[in-house]
Amino acid sequence: MHVSVDGKLVALEAGATYADLARAAGVPDALAARQGGQIYELFRPVAAEGEAELLRFFDADGAMVFHHTSTHMMAQAVRRLYPDAKFAIGPADAEGFFYDMDLSHQLGPDDFPAIEEEMRRIAAADYAVSREVLPRREAEALFAELGESLKLEILARLPEDAEISIYRQGEFVDLCRGPHLSRTGLVQAAKVLSVAGAYFAGDESRPMLQRLYGTSFPTKEGLEEHLRLLEEAKRRDHRRLGRELDLFTFHDVAPGFAFWQPAGTAIYRELEGFSREVQARYGYREVMTPWIFRPDLWQTSGHWGHYRENMFVVESEDETVALKPMNCPGHCLLFQETVRSYRDLPLRIAEYGPLSRFERSGTLHGLLRVRGFHQDDAHIFLREDQIGSGIEEVLEILRVIYGTFGLQYRVELSTRPEEYLGERALWDRAEGELAAALDRAGLPFRINEGDGAFYGPKIDVHVIDALGRQWQCATVQLDFQFPLRFGLEYRDQEGKAQTPVMVHRAIFGSIERFLGILLEHFAGAFPSWLAPQQARVLPVADRHLEYAQSVASELRALSLRAEADTRDEKLGYKIRSAAADKVPYLLVVGDREAEEGSVSVRARGETKSTALPRAAFAGRLAEEVRARRLELGAHAE
């Protein structure tokens, strides 16, 4: 038989395995093979003639197979050390793996070295991995005998006609769909990373299992490189950078609410100002509405029935009131305050006010998940014939704003959830309108079934940061429900009452969260327009203090954020300190500069400096900030 690999035709004898294929094709580091969309172990016979693909560790699917066997090895190690361990599921992806297990011993970091050591033994033994397909009865008998009660449950949940396969390596046997490596000896470097709780099948009502996380590589060097990347992510953690750069802090007495230091507030206000500027260009008008309302409003909006567990409810003068988690109901009231004409539409109303949402204590996470935050929120009231253009306009704003940060993004369309308001037909139409607008904007999207808001479907946007991680930020929601519930209307050409359609949208999403994401994306080294301090003047000796102050105040007169470092320290110390603060431009001033009225500019990340007349530098920096340039260039010749 003939199989082609990478366009190369390979002749094989009947009954040959994928290992034979790998040998014949000259791919010694193949881990598994893919053919007809399915992944096979190397020890399995070639399924068909035609094209096949040999998977190696640097293919995402190859790494997944590698990690899958690794997680079995981890389970095998745990079983040897703790014979009472029962296993649930042990999935893998390209990054690593975990295994959910139940055992009487509470695992902790102190136990990891022993588990890793045992995994090394399993690798050294180089067990062959084998696969068997069993009738359901026999599989049940096998796992019953092994006391694997969780495996029995999983078995019982498998569909009637499922093929039931088990894998063995040495004394270890596992119910598993595969695919796997052919030998345990390939896993030369493995690390147990952490342990955390996880519910069996995600069911909160069940006792919690222990989930053991790990990762593995074919070589020690690969593992070390990966551990370095984890360190890098830790170094960029916005909570750490927020503290180091004095941007914001949290306090025990206000969990989920940030204290914004002056430096953090400066960035926050820049983001807000940027949003205002762009939105004003598109005809948005900003409003301010109350942040505490009586329940009547929440009843009308439906929040009382669908969102109450996420709201802060307060007693006040014998009545119950609630803090707003969203602006939409307030904006509906505001719309209603005036008689509206079709000429007023689309009416774009923006608000940056405070929102409060009750989040369960275990879910809080720095700025990325808080209880008190602000959105760059807006509601657009439209005629039905304006839906398409309205959504497209929002997608354009999205492009403008994300483009300014150099952020890539990915789009999802979230459809009707199980708990929803209104009629199905309206939902279907709304979903269709959103999909059509995305198509027209040329944005490919994924459907996220059942993840819409209770009042309408939404477009969710995930930004991709410098480390390739994805974060949900923008949301665009089309809503036919609120206008009906609030009885909103406008007069058409004939003077007849019509119901408008509403679009809920936020581009940053939560400004707090967006700032946290930017902080990690830029690793704290913000472009100059966002930097809390845009330039710092460093006097060489104290006879230059006065000149340094005058340079700084000239910059401040141009609305630039600049300070002089007047501390009684040497220049090297101040340079180092400014580098730690990630200030974009350092302006060194000594005898020479004071005499010529110049500054010696050193840009962040560079060691060379450039002498410039102070007015020239000020003008260039002001222009760079005005244009919101991503790269530092105000010092260039």
Next chain:
RNA sequence: GCUGACGUAGCUCAGUCGGUAGAGCACCUGCAUGGUAAGCAGGAGGUCUCGGGUUCAAAUCCCGACGUCAGCUCCA
């Protein structure tokens, strides 16, 4: 909320067997007046998260609360 770990100076952390607390950085003072990533010396700074308990004695052991972290569940 659930499971587990953790909570010591502003920050990062040490503190052995239970015997009343320590380092580096930061801060303040003095000397040094300096030219591109840490000058030298000194000083101040603590209700060891909080509340109970055990003990002659608790940062240390036990219980509870709160917070943080890793996840789960939920979400901007």
